[in-house]
Amino acid sequence: MPTLTPEGVAMRQARLGELELELRELSQRLKSAREGGSSADxxxxxxxxxxxxxxTAEISRIEQELRVCQIVDPSKMATDRVAVGMAVRLKDLNNPDAPPSVYAMVGDREGDPMRKRLSPQSPLGAALLGAVVGQEVGINTPRGPRRYRVLAIAPAPVG
Incomplete structure (x- = not known):
């Protein structure tokens, strides 16, 4: 069962609206082509x-995902461990002069590392799941091993 944050649900609902509009436009194009004498060839x-x-296939996939997903409510979750829906402040131990970074732990298909949104499938997201404040986690990257310390955990802001 996929896990989604409320923001992830909203993003999928917006995408559904876009796709449904496109589907209506495509149907209208086919109707106009038929009326204009175009052939199916x-x-x-x-x-x-x-x-x-x-x-149509993408609409079906998103509708199915929304039907079966588990929606997390960060405001009702404990903040003692990193979980989907939490914001995590990390110190990069490989770069002690860098300021701490804040990442949002998001649902299965919501990850976007460039926007500091980590899914449980990402290497850092997987390493962080279940971590507590003060804990160090490590991952291997193409540039070598990286170490981080969890400084704080809080419900992730929406948006």
């Missing part, structure tokens, strides 16, 4: 039908 017709199938 046209390349453009095939492209629109292929995109329509792709959009």
């Amino acid at each position: 046209d390349v453009e017709w095939d492209d629109v039908r292929d995109r329509q199938a792709s959009v």
